[in-house]
Amino acid sequence: MNTAATQRAPFASDPAASRGRLLKEPDDGLRSPFQRDRDRIIHSTAFRRLKHKTQVFISHDGDHFRTRLTHSLEVAQIARGIARALGLDEDLTEALALAHDLGHTPFGHAGEEALNACMKPHGGFEHNAQTLRIVTTLERRYAAFDGLNLTWETLEGLVKHNGPLLDEAGRPTGKYRDSGLPLAIRRYVRGHDLELATWPSAEAQVAAIADDIAYNAHDVDDGLRAGLIEIIDLGDIPLSGPALAEALKLGHDLERGRLIHETVRRMISAMVMDVIERTRRNASRLKPASAQEVRALGQPLVSFSPQMAENVRVMQTFLMARVYRHPRVLDAMRRAQKILTDLFNAYMDDPRRLPEEWQARVEAARDDPDGLESRAEREVARQICDFIAGMTDNYAQQQHKRLFDLDPRFR
Numbered sequence: 033m034n035t036a037a038t039q040r041a042p043f044a045s046d047p048a049a050s051r052g053r054l055l056k057e058p059d060d061g062l063r064s065p066f067q068r069d070r071d072r073i074i075h076s077t078a079f080r081r082l083k084h085k086t087q088v089f090i091s092h093d094g095d096h097f098r099t100r101l102t103h104s105l106e107v108a109q110i111a112r113g114i115a116r117a118l119g120l121d122e123d124l125t126e127a128l129a130l131a132h133d134l135g136h137t138p139f140g141h142a143g144e145e146a147l148n149a150c151m152k153p154h155g156g157f158e159h160n161a162q163t164l165r166i167v168t169t170l171e172r173r174y175a176a177f178d179g180l181n182l183t184w185e186t187l188e189g190l191v192k193h194n195g196p197l198l199d200e201a202g203r204p205t206g207k208y209r210d211s212g213l214p215l216a217i218r219r220y221v222r223g224h225d226l227e228l229a230t231w232p233s234a235e236a237q238v239a240a241i242a243d244d245i246a247y248n249a250h251d252v253d254d255g256l257r258a259g260l261i262e263i264i265d266l267g268d269i270p271l272s273g274p275a276l277a278e279a280l281k282l283g284h285d286l287e288r289g290r291l292i293h294e295t296v297r298r299m300i301s302a303m304v305m306d307v308i309e310r311t312r313r314n315a316s317r318l319k320p321a322s323a324q325e326v327r328a329l330g331q332p333l334v335s336f337s338p339q340m341a342e343n344v345r346v347m348q349t350f351l352m353a354r355v356y357r358h359p360r361v362l363d364a365m366r367r368a369q370k371i372l373t374d375l376f377n378a379y380m381d382d383p384r385r386l387p388e389e390w391q392a393r394v395e396a397a398r399d400d401p402d403g404l405e406s407r408a409e410r411e412v413a414r415q416i417c418d419f420i421a422g423m424t425d426n427y428a429q430q431q432h433k434r435l436f437d438l439d440p441r442f443r
Contacts (some may be wrong), residue, residue, distance in 0.1 A: 041119035043320040043333070045233045051184035054224050055177050065183045070127035072180045076173070078134045078166045079104075084424035086140040086368075087247075088254055088355065097254050100133045103246060107132065110304060111242035117308045118315075118334075120235050127182075128189040128239035135162030137421045138428045139372065142365035146372040147417055154413035161214030162421055163190055168220060170418055185323075188226045189236030191217060195332065197228040230327040237334035238307075245303040248347050253296045255355040263291060269350055270343040275299045306340040371432045372420055378435050379416045385435065390419045 047064035060068055073079055082101035098106075108129035115125040136159045137143035147157040167190065168179040191197065197213060199205045204212050213228075221228060231237070252272060255261045266272035275298035279291055286294070311334045318333065320326045326333050336344060355361065379386055383394040397411035420428070 038117055038119045041234070041315070043234055043315065043323055043326045044120045045124050045185055045235050045323045047121060047123070053181045053183055055181050057176075057181065064123060066121060066123040066127055066186065069180070069182045069186045070123055070130065072182065073127055073131045073134075073167075076134070076166075076171050076180060078171060078422065079130065081422065081424050082133060082136075084426050085136060085138055086143070086425055088140060088251055088361065097258070098250055100136055103250065104130050104133050106250060107239070107242045107246045110245050110300065111239045114238045114242060114304060114307055114334075115235060118234070118238070118311055120238060124185055124189070124233070125235040125238050127186050128193060128236050129242055131163065131167065131186070131190055132193060132239060132243060133159070133163075134166050135159040135164070135421070137162075137372065138423045138425045139365065139368035142368050143372050143421075146369035147376070147421060150373060150376040151413060151417050154410045154417075155215040156211065157417055157421070158214045160191065160194075161216040162418075164220055165216045165418070166422075170422070184224075184226070185233060185235075187224070189232050189239065191226055192228065192230075192232040193236045193240040195232075196230060200229060202229065227327065231329060231332060232327065233323050234311075234326050234333050237332055241307055241334055241336070244344065245300060245307070248344055248351070249296050249299045249303070251351050251355060252299070252347075253292060255351065256292050260358045260360065261354050263288070263295070265350075265354070266295065269347055271302070271340075271347045272299055275302065303336070303340065303344070306337050307334065310335055310337045310340075368425075371428055374436055375420055375428065375432060376416060379419070380413065383412070383416070386416070386419060390415065393418075 045066070047066045050065045052065070059065075063071070079101075082104055083099055085100040087098040087100055087103050108126050111125045111129040112122050114120075115122045137147055137157075139146075144157065144159050151157040164187070166179075167182055167187070171179050174181070195206060197204065197206065197208055197217070203209075208214075217228075220226075248271070252261075252266070256263065263276065266276050272295065276295045278298050279286070279294035282294060314333050314335060318329055318331075320329060320333065335341070383391055386394065393415045394412050397415050398408050423431070
């Protein structure tokens, strides 16, 4: 399908009508606001660190497995293709796709679980909230402000890419229903309303579904190359079975690496085409005439068809059982969790073990103007959490070796 001449959708986000930045800046004569956001994300320190952060397999498993950086680039490529086909703003879509994993810890979801457990007495840890914290506070590159001073639309999309965070009554919903909104999000929206009870833009929804497409297909790829699953295992799964059958038609003597790639690319194509077709039907039925009307629909505009959604669910169940919970992966993740837990406890016990810059941040956090010891301790813990969450896998291993020198497999 040729999508090069797709007409701009009436519900696409318009950079000329952006709600702007929290801190006003002069317009750029060459780039739209969303293009500037994308460029700031790419040039950020947090984005570069994704090169050495785990997706599923940690660094000593091999150089060819995906990292958070390669995953983010693949999500951006898929998302931009979908946005082009639907007539959406490609630059906003790309910015959201590139930034969606900035808040992830070293060692993937296992690292997040470890930090969340450490931070339970201090407000917890959640990677989506950490992404917001990075782009609004932790990046320190510009003379006039902390963070990246991104547009409202980009911040909204990063926080709400999986849907509303609050229901109409203002109560946390979705994954935050029981735990409540993360502290970083609650704090930020007090001064900059991101309309947490509405759906995000179509561009944010595309970035989110592109993430699903990328990791479902590429975790199959990495699982096969790691030897955790075999090609034959894919035959009876609704998403991968037809893709494998089509790939086999190219020749039963096809070498394994080519067969894997031909299967995975067909899985991606099937999901992408399904999203485009279903979203066009949704738009025809719901008739949103602006980006703001997309937010007010009360349901997602961008989606899989019911059958594809079920196929994706089956694939996720398969990956959970055969890849994410494989004994080899779980063993590595348990050791990774110990590294982050040990580091957190060591820094809390003696912040002088931190680099000088972070020691200064901890001292500033201790200087609570209201004299509340509990709040000061919480802020100290948050600074230490920020430092650890920003580590690469390699740096976390090095720091653990320096302090403990325990596990030779993480040296």
